[in-house]
Amino acid sequence: MGTGGDMWSDPLQQYEDELELAGRLRRRLDAALTECPACYATVMAMFDWWQAAGTSVPADRLYPQAARRMSALRPHPALTREEFAEALDEACAEPALLLPDGPGRYALADQVGRVLLPALPTVDEGAERLAQVTPLEAVAIGKAAWFARHGDPELARRAWRQAARGDDADAAAVARWYLAEAILEDGDVPAGRAALERILREDHFATAPRAMLALADLCRDNAPDQARALLEKAVAAGHREVTARAAHKLAGLRERLGDEPGVIEAMRIAFEWGDALSAPYDGLALVALLRRAGETGEAERVLRRIIAWDSPFHTADAVVELSVLLVMKGELDESERLLTEAIEREYLFAPRLKLQLARVRLARGDEETAVALLAEARRHPVGLQPQDVAQAHVLEAQFAIARRDDDHAARLFAEVLNSADPVTRQAAHLIAVAIGDGMRPGGPWAIPGVEPLMRHLMAEAASPTREWAAYCAGLIAEHAGEPEAAVPAYLAALAGRAPRYAVLAATKLAALAEDAAERHRFVDSCVGVFEAESAAEVTEEGVAEAVVPAARFLCRAGRDDLVERVRDACLGHVQRGGAEAARIAFNLGVLDSEICGDGLSALALWELAAELGDADVASRAWYEVGVVHSQRFSAVSAARAFQRVIDIGHPEHAPRAALVLGGLAGRFLDMRAAVDAYEVALGSDDPAVAVEAAFHLGCLVQPPEDAEDALHRVIASDAASPEMVGSAYAHLGRVYASTGNRRLAQRYWRKGRNHPDPAVSAAFAVARKAIGRVMTPRRRPA
Numbered sequence: 001m002g003t004g005g006d007m008w009s010d011p012l013q014q015y016e017d018e019l020e021l022a023g024r025l026r027r028r029l030d031a032a033l034t035e036c037p038a039c040y041a042t043v044m045a046m047f048d049w050w051q052a053a054g055t056s057v058p059a060d061r062l063y064p065q066a067a068r069r070m071s072a073l074r075p076h077p078a079l080t081r082e083e084f085a086e087a088l089d090e091a092c093a094e095p096a097l098l099l100p101d102g103p104g105r106y107a108l109a110d111q112v113g114r115v116l117l118p119a120l121p122t123v124d125e126g127a128e129r130l131a132q133v134t135p136l137e138a139v140a141i142g143k144a145a146w147f148a149r150h151g152d153p154e155l156a157r158r159a160w161r162q163a164a165r166g167d168d169a170d171a172a173a174v175a176r177w178y179l180a181e182a183i184l185e186d187g188d189v190p191a192g193r194a195a196l197e198r199i200l201r202e203d204h205f206a207t208a209p210r211a212m213l214a215l216a217d218l219c220r221d222n223a224p225d226q227a228r229a230l231l232e233k234a235v236a237a238g239h240r241e242v243t244a245r246a247a248h249k250l251a252g253l254r255e256r257l258g259d260e261p262g263v264i265e266a267m268r269i270a271f272e273w274g275d276a277l278s279a280p281y282d283g284l285a286l287v288a289l290l291r292r293a294g295e296t297g298e299a300e301r302v303l304r305r306i307i308a309w310d311s312p313f314h315t316a317d318a319v320v321e322l323s324v325l326l327v328m329k330g331e332l333d334e335s336e337r338l339l340t341e342a343i344e345r346e347y348l349f350a351p352r353l354k355l356q357l358a359r360v361r362l363a364r365g366d367e368e369t370a371v372a373l374l375a376e377a378r379r380h381p382v383g384l385q386p387q388d389v390a391q392a393h394v395l396e397a398q399f400a401i402a403r404r405d406d407d408h409a410a411r412l413f414a415e416v417l418n419s420a421d422p423v424t425r426q427a428a429h430l431i432a433v434a435i436g437d438g439m440r441p442g443g444p445w446a447i448p449g450v451e452p453l454m455r456h457l458m459a460e461a462a463s464p465t466r467e468w469a470a471y472c473a474g475l476i477a478e479h480a481g482e483p484e485a486a487v488p489a490y491l492a493a494l495a496g497r498a499p500r501y502a503v504l505a506a507t508k509l510a511a512l513a514e515d516a517a518e519r520h521r522f523v524d525s526c527v528g529v530f531e532a533e534s535a536a537e538v539t540e541e542g543v544a545e546a547v548v549p550a551a552r553f554l555c556r557a558g559r560d561d562l563v564e565r566v567r568d569a570c571l572g573h574v575q576r577g578g579a580e581a582a583r584i585a586f587n588l589g590v591l592d593s594e595i596c597g598d599g600l601s602a603l604a605l606w607e608l609a610a611e612l613g614d615a616d617v618a619s620r621a622w623y624e625v626g627v628v629h630s631q632r633f634s635a636v637s638a639a640r641a642f643q644r645v646i647d648i649g650h651p652e653h654a655p656r657a658a659l660v661l662g663g664l665a666g667r668f669l670d671m672r673a674a675v676d677a678y679e680v681a682l683g684s685d686d687p688a689v690a691v692e693a694a695f696h697l698g699c700l701v702q703p704p705e706d707a708e709d710a711l712h713r714v715i716a717s718d719a720a721s722p723e724m725v726g727s728a729y730a731h732l733g734r735v736y737a738s739t740g741n742r743r744l745a746q747r748y749w750r751k752g753r754n755h756p757d758p759a760v761s762a763a764f765a766v767a768r769k770a771i772g773r774v775m776t777p778r779r780r781p782a
Contacts, residue, residue, distance in 0.1 A: 024095050025115050032097075038079060038087035041069035043097045043108075047116050050108045051140035053174050053206040054241035056101035059088065061170055061205070068134045068168075107240070127155050135163040135171035142178060157182060173204040177211065184214070193218060209237035213246050220253065228253050235269055244273040248282060264289045271302065280306045280314035287321055292437065300325050316342060316349030320356045327363050335360050351377040351384050355391045362395075367402060374399075387427035390416050394431050401449045409449030417456045432456055436465040444468070444504070446475040458489065464498035471501045474508060483512055494525055499546030507553050523554065527562050530569035543573055544583035551591045567591060574608070582613030586621050599628050610644070619650035623657050630664070639664055646680055655684030659693050666696065682710070687719035695724045699731045707735050726752055726763025730771055737774040745774070 032040040045065035049057045063084050070079035088106065091098040101107040130141060142159030145152045156178070163175035180195035196218075199211040212234035216227040231253065234246035251266035267286040274282050283306045290299035303325070306318040319342040326335035339357040343350050358373035374395055378384060384392060393416035400409035416428040436457045439445060445454075454476065457469030474489035486508070493505035506522050513519035530543060530550065547570050554562045570588050574581045589605035592598040603625055610621035626641035642664070645657035662677035674696075681693030691714055698711035714720045714728040729752025737745035752764030 025097065025109070025111055028095060028097060029112075029115070032090075033073075036087065036090055037073045038066075038070060038083045039090040039097075041073060041079065042066040042084065042087040043091050043112065044069045044116075045136075046091075046098055046106060046108050047113065048134070048136045048140060049206075050113055052136050052143065052171070053139075055206055055239045056105045056107035058105050058205070059084075060104075062106060064168065064170070065134065065136050068136075102238070127152070130155075130159055130162065135166035135168035136174070138163040138166070139171055139174050139178065142175070146178070146182070153182070170204070170206070173199070173202060173207050176202075177207040180211070181214070189218070205237075206239070209234045209239040209242040209246070212237070213242050213249070216246070216249065220249075224253060224257070228257075235266070240273070244270045244275070244278060244282070247273065248278075260289070260293070264293060264295075276309065276311070280309060280311040280318070284314060284317055284321065287318075291325075296325055296328065316346045316352055319346075320352060323356050323360065327360060332360055332364055348382055351380045351382055352388050352391070354380070355388060355395055358395055359398075362398065362402065367399060370395075371399060386421055386423035389421075389424050390419070390427035390431055394428070394435070397449065401447060406447065406449035410452050413450065413452040413456075417452060429456070429460060433461050433465065436461055436469055440465050440468045444475055445472050446479050448476055448480065451476045458492055463496055464501065467493045467496035467498035467501040467505075470496065471505055471508075474505065478508070478512075487512060494522075499530060499543050500549065503546050503550045503553055523559055524562065527554075527565050527569070530566045543570060544580045544587055547584065547587045548590050548595070551595045555595055563591075563595070574612075577612075582609045582617040582621075585609035585612060586617055586624075589621070589624060593624075593628070599632070603628055615648050615650050616653075619645045619648045619653035619657075622648070623653050626657065626660065630660070635664055635668065642677075646677075651685060655681040655686065655689045655693070659689055659696070662693065662696055678710075679706075687717065691717040691719045691724065695720065695728060698728060698735070708732065711735065722757055722759035723763040725757075726755065726760040726765075727767040729755070729760075729764050730767035733768075734771050734774050 029040065029043065032043070042062070045062055045068070046057065048065055048069070049055075049062065063079075063081070066084055066087070067079040088098065092100065092106075096109045097112050098106045099109050127145075130138060133141065138159045142156040142163070145159065146156035160175040160178045160182075163171045164179065166172060176195070177199055180192055180199060183195055184192035193215070196211045196215050199207050200215065202208065212230045216230040216234070219230075220227040228250065231246050231250040234242055235250060237243070247266045247270035251263045251270065254260075254262035254266060264286070267282060267289060270282040271279055271286050273279075283302050287299045287302050290296070290302070300322060303318045303322040307315055307322065309315075311318075319338055323335040323339055326332070326338070336357065339353050339360065343353045343357070346353060354373050354377040358370040358377070361367075361370040361373060374392060377388070378392060393412050397409040397412035397416075400406070400412065416424065417432060419425045419428060432453055435453065451473065454469040454473040458466055458473055460466075461469060470489045470492035474486040474493065477483070477486035477489060490505040490509050490512075493501040494509065496502065502525075506525055509522040510519045513522060527550075530547070547566060550566055551563050554560075554566065567588065570584050574585045574588070585605050586609035589602040589609065592605060593602035606621040606624045606628075610618040610625070613621065622641045622644040626638045626645065629635075629638035629641060639661060642657040642661040646654045646661070648654065658677045658680035662674045662681060665671075665673035665677060678693045678697040682690055682697070684690045684693070694710040694713040694717075698707040698714065711728045711732040714724055715732070720728070729748050733745040733749040733752070735745075736742075736748065749764075749768065752768070753761060755761045755764065
């Protein structure tokens, strides 16, 4: 979806379109009453179901109610199955009154419910009509009486009991659900639970999912596993009024259990199934989860859908979030255009949008406009909400850092993070965590102006941002000449669950230690993070990230015994088979190869990583296996390993493997295999790999048909070294001479010999001498 006019709908035009559609649907219904009574009866039957149960209905369950409705229009003859099937087709024709909702199921078209709602009886009218209506209509009358602003609970119970005793099994099942809900509303939990369990045993499509949701609420605290199973079944049922709510509750339960991928899956379902009020809210929560998981493309798709809905409460927040993602992608023009359009439309949220626009201008380096926008946001008649006050303070702190005014930035961070207003303080905390999560992948920061931010995060953020911030706080203090303030921060990083920063902190603490015993203690301490066995103590992702830096640090400290302990602890993680087992095995291979010098052990670990890992880890592992075999002159084993990388098809690793495989094949004069490999490498997104492949392809002893194009590509490429370009001129002349085109050969040899870059001409001379005399094939006599 673009960010221009098609992102937004015109509210007035949308309202006029809805009125026009409602009129067309009303006229269709009025005409059906006389021209196609079966169609009218079928639509009204679906309306009864919609009022009573709020879900789509299988055709075979819709038919009995359609027959009842038809009997009120035409006592004889009864509605036949054939008439009903034709009526369904007619009702689904444009403008649709009914919509297919999965195989054999139908739902009321959105606007039809609103068209028919005025026809519903009032509470008083419902009481008068109760004796004349069908059982399903009685359920709807009971529902209206129960939920009306000035409702009549006794009338509701009477209507539901009447339906429960009637001859319509579906209506009776739905009525029993509402009676069970009324029992719970009265506070009789044991009786309500028994009624719900009976409904669950009946397994009626319209009521069992509701019972699952209600029972899950009852057992959520004392039996979370049972609640999760009930919610998962409720979600899978696909009930229009249950699925989104059940998915939302399931996400909360999975979050308590630490199942983040499960939380994302559940929130996706809640977003997809939600209504116009709940879906934008759930969508924004889903975006936060997706961003934390690194799924920014999916997050952008969700935000664009929220913006297209034009929710009065959530559009501005969605625009701000989308702008942040666009800035991360470097799409500043699109981000600015989106915000400018939103400011014109979203008056109540204009200050928030102006604050984000100021960030975009700051990202462009336009501090003057950014400062002006911040001032406009603060002067806006609507005023800043508490969360916007926090954003404004943080933005002003960023301006101060850009001006190298660290003292002012530190004061602003400290002021907002310790605000007397609890809403502002909480908003500042969330902003701080978002900043920390965004900055952490870039490595440690030591800017003095962010010191209060880091101190806050080392106390309040989750791992690994907490340990990252602690290490940064230590760096800031140490650079300020305050080692006594740095040590507690480094100790906090050492004591956390992030092995990478534990190792870095141990390195710093060992350097700051005043005596040998204390230094040895800090060296020893960094091993503990690898020997932890539970995720509550340390993350496997952190173990995979830190194993090689830790081994290097311990080697420098002369503690080979601790290197062995780290290695054994990491092998334990691999044997337990967690999600990061493959990465840990791969990095253990690096440890054995580069630090311990044990190539055979590294081979075994890389082969294990290749079997355990995804495409990225497996391709990297097989590449390293191929390199080791090449160094050990095991050409066949090396070729097999590089071919495995190519077969996996990883966009980065496969071309590199193909380049090496081409060299192996060329050395053994397997020209066909060499050409095939180099042609794979030619497809690399890395210009250096592609041009090297082109160079080697053109320099083969028996040049292939595309050697000419390959060598021209080398000569024209900015990624080619002078040595490559010079050799390419020499071999291009060889290609032309070998095909009898001596004139063109001499031309390119002259270009190489007389090239203005001395390095190119020198490389040409070396290559031309190595080629020697090129024999032109004799022409056969005619």
